[in-house]
Amino acid sequence: MRKSLATGVMGAALLMGSTALAQETFMSIGTGGVTGVYYPAGGAICRLVNRDRAEHGIRCGVESTGGSIFNINAIRSGELEFGVAQSDWQYHAFNGTSRFEENGPFEGLRAVFSLHPEPFTVVARADAGITSFDDLAGKRVNIGNPGSGQRGTMDVVMNAMGWTMDTFAQATELPPAEQSLALCDNNVDAIVYTVGHPSGAIQEATTACDTVLVNVDNDAIRALVEERDYYRMATIPGGMYRGTDEDITTFGVGATFVSSDAVSEEMGYQVARAIFENLDQFRALHPALANLDPAEMVSDGLSAPLHPGAERFFREAGLID
Numbered sequence: 001m002r003k004s005l006a007t008g009v010m011g012a013a014l015l016m017g018s019t020a021l022a023q024e025t026f027m028s029i030g031t032g033g034v035t036g037v038y039y040p041a042g043g044a045i046c047r048l049v050n051r052d053r054a055e056h057g058i059r060c061g062v063e064s065t066g067g068s069i070f071n072i073n074a075i076r077s078g079e080l081e082f083g084v085a086q087s088d089w090q091y092h093a094f095n096g097t098s099r100f101e102e103n104g105p106f107e108g109l110r111a112v113f114s115l116h117p118e119p120f121t122v123v124a125r126a127d128a129g130i131t132s133f134d135d136l137a138g139k140r141v142n143i144g145n146p147g148s149g150q151r152g153t154m155d156v157v158m159n160a161m162g163w164t165m166d167t168f169a170q171a172t173e174l175p176p177a178e179q180s181l182a183l184c185d186n187n188v189d190a191i192v193y194t195v196g197h198p199s200g201a202i203q204e205a206t207t208a209c210d211t212v213l214v215n216v217d218n219d220a221i222r223a224l225v226e227e228r229d230y231y232r233m234a235t236i237p238g239g240m241y242r243g244t245d246e247d248i249t250t251f252g253v254g255a256t257f258v259s260s261d262a263v264s265e266e267m268g269y270q271v272a273r274a275i276f277e278n279l280d281q282f283r284a285l286h287p288a289l290a291n292l293d294p295a296e297m298v299s300d301g302l303s304a305p306l307h308p309g310a311e312r313f314f315r316e317a318g319l320i321d
């Protein structure tokens with residue numbers, strides 16, 4: 001854990017007779033692209049944690065990153081203390097499966113709580129002739145940047161569909177913050193983003209040019225959801241974005257907040273306390289967080305064990321037995 005070199009300040013404070021100045025401890029949260037939901041959600045977490053800094057001495061900072069898989073790897077290597085990650089990648093990291101098979105199980109991965117639902121979202125140009133997910137074959141599609149959760153999930157979906165990179169006229173790997181512009185500049189026909197709603201990126205893509213959200217519902221998708229606990233069918237409500245008035249059916253995962261057993265019990269406790277004691281404020285900080293339910297947050301989509309500090313807080317708060 002990084003500590004600040006606050007000795008000079010502390011010395012001065014002691015001279016002034018203050019006894020309350022604790023040594024600062026830093027925590028960094030890995031998020032995603034700035035127009036996604038992870039970044040503002042991480043900002044909301046830090047805002048609530050930092051508010052009580054005088055009490056606990058924790059200074060929370062947010063980093064924009066490549067997304068879920070990057071965040072989990074950075075927590076594993078000790079570069080980050082916390083991160084946001086899709087529930088499917090939390091599962092695979094803890095169990096050492098799929099993308100995490102090569103490095104083996106990350107046994108020290110710890111769940112803190114779960115956040116908002118993340119539907120697998122496909123947005124197409126209105127003029128591209130794409131009315132269902134199957135129509136992506138032969139088109140120019142942004143499949144996402146390596147390291148992001150949505151790219152990992154898209155790889156799984158492509159595999160289930162029997163698709164490869166060659167299925168598309170062109171497969172691009174742009175990060176989420178660049179894909180709306182690419183769509184509206186007509187450099188791609190469709191973009192894929194596993195993200196909470198409403199999100200800045202999808203708002204951008206649906207207001208800057210004429211686009212439609214596409215249903216992702218076929219036998220291959222239904223079979224995936226049937227087989228794997230961490231997937232479920234999901235709906236993106238009609239009317240949320242310009243150009244799409246009907247409900248969209250797709251599948252989805254959940255966003256989760258994760259850490260590791262190398263992060264102190266006290267830090268995990270303070271983070272859980274800051275959020276759960278101020279849940280109304282937390283929900284108000286981003287519309288994708290508005291429906292969070294505490295009973296679901298302590299269990300849904302969490303396949304790694306709870307961080308011991310979060311676990312202690314949830315027990316004290318009567319959220320778990």
Ligand code: GLU
Pocket residue numbers: 031032033036037038039066067068069085086118147148149150194195196
């Ligand atoms: N689900 C995406 C990922 O894991 C990030 C979405 C967001 O930034 O809100 O990479």
